[in-house]
Amino acid sequence: MAQHKIIFTGPVGAGKSTAIQSISDVPVMKTDASAKEIAKDKGASTTVAMDYGIIVLDNGERIHLYGTPGEERFNFMWDILLTGGMGLILLINNSSVDPMKDMRFFLKAFEKFIGKTAIAIGVTQMDKKNKPTISDYHAQFASTNMNPPIFEIDARVKSDVSLLVQALLYSLDSGIEK
Amino acid sequence: MTNRSESLSVALHGMDSRSIKTMTLFLERLCRNAAVVALNEQDAQIDIFDNDSTVSKNLLATHLQGVIQKPVIVLSLQGFEYKDVISLAKPLKKPDDMLAALKQIKKRLDKQSLRKSGDKTLVKPLVPRKKEEVVSIIEKNEPVSLPIVQNVTEELREQIIEEESHEQIIEQKPCVQIDEIIELESNTLRSFVYDEDESKKIAKHQTAMLLDENVFNQYIGTVDDVDVNDPSQFENAHYDPAAYYQGVVQNAINTCKKKNQNFLLETHWNLLFLKPRTEEVLFDKSYEELKLFAGIRLKNNYKKKSVSFLLNPFVSDTINIGNALNRFESMETFMWKLACWTSMGRYPKGIDYRKPVYLKHWPNFTRLLITPHALRIAAMLVLNPSTMGNIAQALKIKPQYVFVFISAAYAIGLAGQGARFSSSLVSALTKKRSLNEVLLLETLMEKLHGGSS
Structure with missing residues (x-):
């Protein structure tokens, strides 16, 4: 049976683990380490390997939710995780030093995968720092042929994460009827 | 006597x-x-x-x-x-x-x-x-x-x-006449304290509200004089935002942004505080009252009852907003909602229903009122401009859902029309998928939809 995956990616502290936790039907499996030694000021813990959650559908099928490692030294795992992925959720921490640079980095890193599937971008921590705005993020795509959904989200709020995933799926196919 | x-x-x-x-x-x-x-x-x-x-x-x-x-x-x-x-x-x-x-x-x-x-x-x-x-x-x-x-x-x-x-x-049956918006140049005294720093500490996060078809008519409202879902009546299925409170608020927002100054828009019934620097507003009444007020057509002469709107600049440390700091919301969220309630399933006058409409980019849906099929409409429109009728046809939905979405997107400057687009029928973005894939996506969407409301 084919594996159906949705990949969550983004820099350290963007809220990938929290977002997966928000929509997973099972307790999320985490492989965290103390942030102390690797990512100071990024929160109590960060994902050094990956997060894993599941959405269980009414017909019994499962959608696997994978969160990529936040640390670049684990990038070798990305290709493995992407295999069979339906689309990419990119989370950006708006309160980081240069969120636009973060976004460009991940867009570049996942360019091929996005080209074959779709992407939806969630901007977190906007209550801490409201600039850049959502419009500023959209402006980054003005010269490209991409026009992805970009939403302000609180990774702890299920409906926020759910809407982002819905937008990803409609980007894949707006003909889907609920 | x-x-x-x-x-x-x-x-x-x-x-x-x-x-x-x-x-x-x-x-x-x-x-x-x-x-x-x-x-x-x-x-x-x-x-x-x-x-x-x-x-x-x-x-x-x-x-x-x-x-x-x-x-x-x-x-x-x-x-x-x-x-x-x-x-x-x-x-x-x-x-x-x-x-x-x-x-x-x-x-x-x-x-x-x-x-x-x-x-x-x-x-x-x-x-x-x-x-x-x-x-x-x-x-x-x-x-x-x-x-x-x-x-x-x-x-x-x-x-x-x-x-x-x-x-x-x-x-x-709206019948009050709108007066000119009177903009007072002098700073009217408002004696109490509004603390800008304190405002930043208050969480104003409001999760999107998702409406489905069942509650649409009840929540958004409908008009009696035209069947907006009948293509032969599309010609008359529009409304003029300028004739409603929506237009008044839009003008007030433009003014405060142009002057980059806080303003207060007041009527006998309500007050609206506008803060251009943070792009926020505060409406002093309930949304139920806003909804009712939004539906009143103000520009109409057959009954001479006037509504005066006063637009005053105010300085941020002299406004009385009591404990209402958490009631500030983004201008975009407010205008989107106001447009939905004004539209009641109609499209705005500035849009020609015969011409394709474009969507500049996806609306920030997590902070907006989500009308039925709004995400599908957005997904389709960001790729291909299309007429509102075509969208309804391609997605197999009632035109009123497209009209209300376009009204809201148009109100915040996301939707518009350009002559360069063809008006040919476009189809919804659908890849050739196996039946299993289609079923999987639909089941997943149903699950997510249920979980996000």
């Missing part, structure tokens, strides 16, 4: 719509038209202030600080003493006090007119007093909300009920 031509004209300040109605009927019925409410404040001979709400206190404070050119009557629970100002105790139990006050003023005005001094002021102007002095007098009264008139006669009560039922009709 006094002949209406002999009646004094009064302007009512700081009263909500119900108080205005009560006072109007009180003057008409119990005071037998000794005074009538003027259609325009400028035409009034007397200013009557209610001094028992915070907003009205502010209005009165501002008024008394300036040169007072007309007689002033203050209605107050705890009495009010101020030179040459007539104070009447609330609630007004009998018309006697009011009649006596009006009689006294009429005498003064008659004397003034006999003098024919050429001085345009009707009474001797009062010397403006210091702000602190005025505020201390006014703040003797704590803000309370009590009826202006007590012991309303049965006749008056019936009249009010009748008027209120009529008001419901007005809301459905």
